[in-house]
């Protein structure tokens with residue numbers, strides 16, 4: 001066993017170079033703390049090799065150098081298609097830009113790491129975290145395998161878990177910490193994602209086509225026309241697609257989208273946690289941020305911006321702890337994450353409670369059969385182009401759907417579930433009282 005870090009020299013150890021961990025690291029190091037990040041990837045291969053929808057003001061808001069605007073390109077609102085693909089109310093050419101932009105994920109991470117390094121954060125790349133070190137009921141470091149294949153222990157006063165949805169830190173915490181470890185059935189979104197060359201430079205009918213239950217599998221798939229390529233995602237909530245299923249789904253999308261060629265530029269499989277925020281994200285000496293705390297939106301899977309903003313919240317709480325990283329003290333971080341209103345800070349993503357509601361809503365929709373989804377489009381219960389409806393429109397939809405009252409009842413039931421999930425999230429205890437917190441976590445996690 002090799003000791004590559006003296007326990008006294010590192011106050012904060014960040015597990016994985018996740019976005020929220022990097023944001024916390026930046027603020028802590030600027031406040032004069034010692035921070036070390038341990039990451040399994042090399043610096044060059046850090047981050048997914050694709051483009052993402054991104055709220056670029058989040059960088060400036062959190063003290064990062066803004067990326068130059070030429071790194072971004074526009075993203076449009078999606079046009080939804082039901083499983084039978086027969087209905088769309090989006091006329092050709094009516095493109096509306098979203099306030100977010102597309103950015104290459106590796107460019108973004110390169111920039112975050114560069115800011116952290118310039119501020120004094122130290123990085124160990126190519127080191128695989130195996131598990132947390134636990135002593136006296138507290139997380140006190142990480143067991144890692146270095147890039148040379150050696151086992152090593154790194155000690156710290158506090159571990160920030162930014163190692164993503166499958167974090168080996170969270171998964172190996174002792175049971176008595178009461179932190180949920182794994183995703184339950186239906187909480188993982190299995191995707192295959194690829195960029196293809198454009199078959200021609202013609203303008204597509206719609207720039208962003210979102211297919212609900214494509215090939216009758218519960219989930220979403222998309223075809224996005226970008227300035228550089230055709231971006232395809234095949235996603236479902238059951239299991240990863242086989243190679244044959246990917247090929248078959250791509251062929252179907254090619255029939256619909258003449259610009260989509262068979263010339264693959266890059267692509268591969270990935271998963272996203274699509275569930276409410278984790279019920280307990282802190283323990284003594286430990287806090288999870290980003291995907292390791294399931295902070296991505298359960299509907300869209302977007303999680304970069306909430307991870308970064310919540311990384312800053314974590315750093316603020318850590319700085320106020322004055323060396324006391326007990327669970328009682330760290331609870332303030334979780335309470336702030338659950339009760340903060342991102343919109344008040346200029347963000348576009350939803351609150352933790354709204355996320356819980358979204359998960360319930362998403363589960364309800366995924367539980368519907370494809371025929372019901374088709375009917376919802378025909379009756380206007382879902383508009384291909386989501387927008388606010390006036391009283392008259394709502395009344396018309398109601399009249400139009402009287403023959404579909406059982407369907408309306410199902411949707412009503414889903415809406416009630418959504419409201420209940422939100423209410424439960426709002427009931428998070430303000431102060432850390434072990435019994436009250438454990439009881440709330442159980443209710444919140446068990447909610448179906």
Ligand SMILES: Cc1cc2nc3c(=O)[nH]c(=O)nc-3n(C[C@H](O)[C@H](O)[C@H](O)COP(=O)(O)OP(=O)(O)OC[C@H]3O[C@@H](n4cnc5c(N)ncnc54)[C@H](O)[C@@H]3O)c2cc1C
Pocket residue numbers: 015016017018019020038039040041046047051052053054127128129130162163164165166167168191193270271272289290291292295296301302303304305307
């Ligand atoms: C197909 C797909 C599309 C997406 N599209 C968007 C989008 O358009 N917009 C958006 O906002 N979000 C999107 N997301 C979600 C987004 O990727 C996450 O929400 C976001 O990355 C926040 O996660 P994170 O930074 O906490 O963790 P991650 O991005 O998972 O990073 C975790 C880090 O920890 C490292 N790590 C993991 N295990 C170990 C280990 N054992 N040892 C050392 N290091 C380790 C990893 O290498 C990685 O660098 C998408 C995700 C997927 C899969």
